[in-house]
Amino acid sequence: MAEYSWQAGLWQRLAGRSQHAHAYLLHGPTGIGKRDLAERLMALLLCQQPQNHAPCGQCKACLLLAAGTHPDLFILEPEDVDKVIRVDQVRELVDFVAQTPQLGGRKVVLLEPAEAMNLNAANALLKSLEEPSGNTQLLLVSHQPSRLLPTIRSRCIQQACPLPRTGESLAWLATSLPELSVEERETLLQLAAGSPLLAFKLYRQDVLSMRAQVVDGIKKLHKQQQSPSQLAESWNTLPLVLLFDWFFEWSLLILRWQSNASEVGSQDMAKVIQYLAEKSSQARVIAMQEWLLAQRQKVLAKANLNKVLLLEALLVQWANLPVRN
Incomplete structure (x- = not known):
């Protein structure tokens, strides 16, 4: 299992506990190793003979876990990428929690990402979080804990994972x-x-090529060499959240430049950002930021959106940032 130097202190605190909470919520930004940390803790909790804050790797539980056949482990994830966790999936989890451990030790549930649960699924989980039967530990991993119900968060020991x-x-x-x-x-x-x-x-995912494609497209948009609709069609395969994140970052840099003409901080877009900072009103930039955040939330909530039309709307607003003389 993966171990990361930036998690060493947190791991010592978690693994060294004499008693574990019935539910942990491991949260932090995407891409810092929260899932790997949860899997290490899962292995430790299931091990029958842990040694020096680590699973032994030799007992029956460790061998079953390595083979992917441990009977006292339940992993709950969306059935497909970017889909929600449905209530019937959580009901299977609830049934698992109610069972007696087959190896006589702990049962462990790993749920990721917790914010993928729809409202009915989250409500179905509450009882198991509050009163898990038997010796059961639930490990919830969240990239966006603010999207969880307060009642979910309050029933877990919340553990921020370090960047x-x-x-x-x-x-x-x-x-x-x-x-x-x-x-x-x-x-x-x-x-x-x-x-x-x-x-x-x-x-x-070849993001460096994606970034180059997007930056080149924006420059052509401002030179009127490509229209918003043409660009939207050509970007149809690019991840929406990634695009929204980039445009929000650029809008923030425009506002920063307008405030103190500081270093742009995005070398591939430096000239574009400086140009827009000089030609755009702060009100338009802030309005676009608000629009970006609202649309990003819809994407994260799995709303049924027309991707090309959404991208075209984004590019029309971006092209209209400069105040025309």
């Missing part, structure tokens, strides 16, 4: 992606908002 320092992240990326240059790793980490595992994932 690594920049040096730690770059050192991990140097080991994981030695084929890249230092500059490429730094760019990836910046695109991932400092989360090294997300940076690695973005690299595997």
Whole structure:
């Protein structure tokens, strides 16, 4: 199981507990290793002979876990990427919690991401969170704990997971992606908002090429070499949340430049940001930020959206930021 240097202190505190809470909520930004931490804790809780705050790897429970056949483990995830966790899935979890452990030790539930539960699913989980039967531990992993019901959060021990320092992240990326240059790793980490595992994932998704495509498209948009509708069609395969995050970051940099003409901080978009900062009103930029946040929330909530029309609306607003003389 993966171990990360930035989690060492937290792991010692969690693994060293003489008694464990019935439910933990491990939360923090995407891409910092929360799932790996939950799996390490899961293995420790299920191990029959833990040693030095670690599973032994040799007992029956450890061998069953390694084979993926442990009878006292229940993992709950969306059935498909970007789908919700449905109430009938949670009802299966509730039935599992009510059972007697087959190996005579603990039962463990791992649920990720917790915010993927719809309202009915979250309500169905409350009873098990409040009074789990038998020796059951529930490990909830959340990238956005603010989207969870307050009643879910209040029934768990909430544990913030640390974001690594920049040096730690770059050192991990140097080991994981030695084929890249230092500059490429730094760019990836910046695109991932400092989360090294997300940076690695973005690299595997060819995000550097995506970024170049988007930046080139924006420059052509401002030169009137491409229309919003043409760009929207060409971006149809790009992840919406990623695009919204980039445009929000750029709008923030525009406002920052307008405030004190500071370093832009986004080298590939520096000239565009400076141009828009000089030509746009703060009111328009702030209005676009509000629109971006609202649409991003709809995407995260799995709303049924027309992607091309949404991208076209985004690009029309962006193109209209400069105040016409």
